[in-house]
Amino acid sequence: MTLADRGADPAPAFIGVDLGGTKILARWIDPASGRARGRHKAVTPTTGPADVLDAVADTVRALDPDGRAVAVGVGVPGFVIDGRVVVRCANIAGWDHPIDVAEHLGAVLGRPVVVGNDVNCGAVAEHHLGGDAATADDLLAVFVGTGVGGGLILDGRLVTGPRGMVGEIGHVTTTPGGALCGCGCRGHLEAYAGRAGLERRAREAAAAGRPNKLVDLAGPSTIKSRHLARALEEGCEVTASLLADATDALALVIGNAATLLDLRHVVLGGGVVDKLGQPFVDQIAASPSFGGLGPDLCALRLARRLDDAGVVGAAILAADRFG
Numbered sequence: 001m002t003l004a005d006r007g008a009d010p011a012p013a014f015i016g017v018d019l020g021g022t023k024i025l026a027r028w029i030d031p032a033s034g035r036a037r038g039r040h041k042a043v044t045p046t047t048g049p050a051d052v053l054d055a056v057a058d059t060v061r062a063l064d065p066d067g068r069a070v071a072v073g074v075g076v077p078g079f080v081i082d083g084r085v086v087v088r089c090a091n092i093a094g095w096d097h098p099i100d101v102a103e104h105l106g107a108v109l110g111r112p113v114v115v116g117n118d119v120n121c122g123a124v125a126e127h128h129l130g131g132d133a134a135t136a137d138d139l140l141a142v143f144v145g146t147g148v149g150g151g152l153i154l155d156g157r158l159v160t161g162p163r164g165m166v167g168e169i170g171h172v173t174t175t176p177g178g179a180l181c182g183c184g185c186r187g188h189l190e191a192y193a194g195r196a197g198l199e200r201r202a203r204e205a206a207a208a209g210r211p212n213k214l215v216d217l218a219g220p221s222t223i224k225s226r227h228l229a230r231a232l233e234e235g236c237e238v239t240a241s242l243l244a245d246a247t248d249a250l251a252l253v254i255g256n257a258a259t260l261l262d263l264r265h266v267v268l269g270g271g272v273v274d275k276l277g278q279p280f281v282d283q284i285a286a287s288p289s290f291g292g293l294g295p296d297l298c299a300l301r302l303a304r305r306l307d308d309a310g311v312v313g314a315a316i317l318a319a320d321r322f323g
């Protein structure tokens, strides 16, 4: 195929895929600019990983019926080893054993495939496209949403570890024996700073005789990140106290990580950070709980809000390895 065959838009030639617990999204990505083009979606099957991988392959083929892609990057919600093997995916039914996804999909699609943890893919996108962070060789990206996830870049490369657990910052202990985490353990960062943990604590406070705006605003439905912002604006003391616990826990872990790993750049993103904005980041930097050698060691800033960051990061991983 010549460039002319591709018409007026010869690039990009990389596909990024976001494999989530409920949906699969595939897009063409230009790894240099992060620009996305085209879009195919599918519902994630609940009948086991073999069907899920078939659905991923079908989604890629629907986006690329002529087989033009140089390589495909896939972001998955699980532990990933060496850009290839997905150890397990807690929120995909039946995926409780290691599968060499790169080998399987590579054979099915007839082109190279690289796999990354979805949060790590977000960190890679931020590292490549996030302004001054893009020039940094060291970066910790922390995403505070329903849970808390992270991605670590050292010496300019994503670090994943022998079990794919690098960046699992949400399950770092901040308070031994403390609040219950979604993983079943106690005292993890996510139990204090993640939206689900904040909801759990807000409802416990209400049940213990401390009524609060979070429970009032959400009623019986899920407490959303926007409820956090609104309750804070309306002067809810319980909300302020819960968010102070959240920023203290984040400050403790971020400061310790920066000290341990000599990190100069930390970016914060995710639904909770998007809604609470710069004051939330400032509160972390000013926290008396800031760990290690203190906040002067590293610059904290808001992540650039990249659309489909996971898809973009997955494609960048593919371009880095096979471009």
Ligand SMILES: [Zn+2]
Pocket: 170, 171, 181, 182, 183, 184, 185, 188, 190
């Ligand atoms: Zn946990």
